[in-house]
Amino acid sequence: MKRTNATLSGEDLRRRLNAVEASVRLYDAEPLALDSGARFGPVDVAYQTYGRLNAAKSNAVVVCHALTGDHYAALPHPVTGKSGWWSSLIGPGRVIDTDRYFVVCSNVLGGCMGTTGPKSADPATGEPYMLGFPVITVADMVRVQVKLLDHLGIAQAFAAIGGSMGGMQVLEWASRYPERVFCALPVATCARYSAQNIAFDEVGRQAIMADPEWCGGRYLLEGRNPHKGLAVARMAAHITYLSETALTRKFGRKLQDREKIGYGFDADFEVESYLRHQGSTFVERFDANSYLYITRAMDYFDMPGEHDGHLSHAFRHTPVHFCVVSFSSDWLFPTRDSQAIVRALNAAAASVSFVEVQSDKGHDAFLLDEPEFHDTVAGFLAGMAERRGLSFATEED
């Protein structure tokens, strides 16, 4: 389990990752049949790959991103310039070792970083879809990812991994396409989106729609941008990604650039300033309508509901090997959500491993440098690779 922590940058990183940035048009001839009953196409999919696909095409790792993530999992983000959202996990010698695995990460359906979403142009009219974009589900996102794997000629991915909404996608992969994935790592996620989570999403959506700049969803045509509403949505959501302990440790009641409180509504407190910053940087890289559609997809996520209330029926006779991970201070996707998944998998006689990582960093922990989480994933992947008969000829750097 040797791992390198050397931070590469720019071209060096791109080369060492063997990074490929690409886009492919899918569902051009035959449209995608959505859960809603609508048929939709074509779908452009923006994706990145790292590492090399082996001759047997058996070493692919599908990485699924969360609500506001994208396919810049290991490469720096083009808008923010920040490191890829899972660059601590993915790379040469890292937990998802790009010297061993062929990593595939695509922007989800409905996204705004290159995959077809509400801001994409409808080929029929040349105008952006906006609210004409169909309502999608997490399963619809996964359908597109499976189609991408078809395009790449990969019959079975070695692993699917993702946190939060990425974890929901992983569960859909395993449930709907058990023959297409050997092992699955749903992280900090749930099988049934909770009322509390729907409630937070609704706050975010209402903030966006209350912004006059939203213009009934037609802001792109009006040359406007509901960045205030989207920023508020992000600020509210961001709180749910943290924990009280983490907020107290990071900010406490510390004041922002001042000696004493200002008896006004400026950002007196550091935590306010931090949230405002989170909001304002987010709007630079995210589309408000995408935020509406993707949060809605999460709201609709209810795997037991689709199986007569029995989550175990979603995994009957599954050959997939599971590793479920939760974080102790995550109150957005608490450990009991992961335990419900584990219980259902046990009832379905599935092969399942489960770890609750002790962390006080809240839901965000899955994106952070959490050694116990990383060790668990690395160990599971190594054990599964052995079981799958994957051999890594060029292990040494």
Add this chain to the structure above:
Amino acid sequence: MAAAANHSATGIRIDLKIISEMVEDGSRVLDVGCGDGELLAFLQARRHADGRGMELSMSGVQRAVARGLAVIQGDADTDLADYPDGAFDYVILSKTLQATHNPRAVVEQMLRIGRHAIVSFPNFAHWRTRLDLLLHGRMPVNDLLPYSWYETPNIHFCTIRDFTDLCRDLGVRVKDSLALDAAGEVQRFTADSRWANLLAVDAVFLLEK
């Protein structure tokens, strides 16, 4: 949790080897308190078992998962309830019973979710323990029972006779029972054997509902 970590020629702890010999080939097995998965790995390799594990400590779970084993972090006292009836051919509890809060409920759960239960535990009626207590008047601390009373995880020690009584109370059939003496020799004994209760360091029971 108790000592007597004698190892057999195959490199596995002797009590684990005895347990593995009670498991039929190709069975579905749950090892409760599986540690780093030593027994599970052995059962999968030698007995072609379809193995699952439960372990309380994260380090144990991580080491087991890294061996490619299906192990979940869980507590025998609370999490066995999550498994459906009859899910396993064997549910194993090796040297963990004495560390559970409610050993009786744990044994009941084991026989609900498994056709058989295999339970091994250190025998508190071993003559050295008896002599220790008789001579010194203190809770025994020795190579077999290495913890002081105030820090031991072993909160529910029992003797072979105690356990036999529990099985009778639960209406559980003892299909097989084996005693290990201090030299690591294995003796088959009958449930009411005074001799075993005096000489056995560890006992292994194969139970059936």
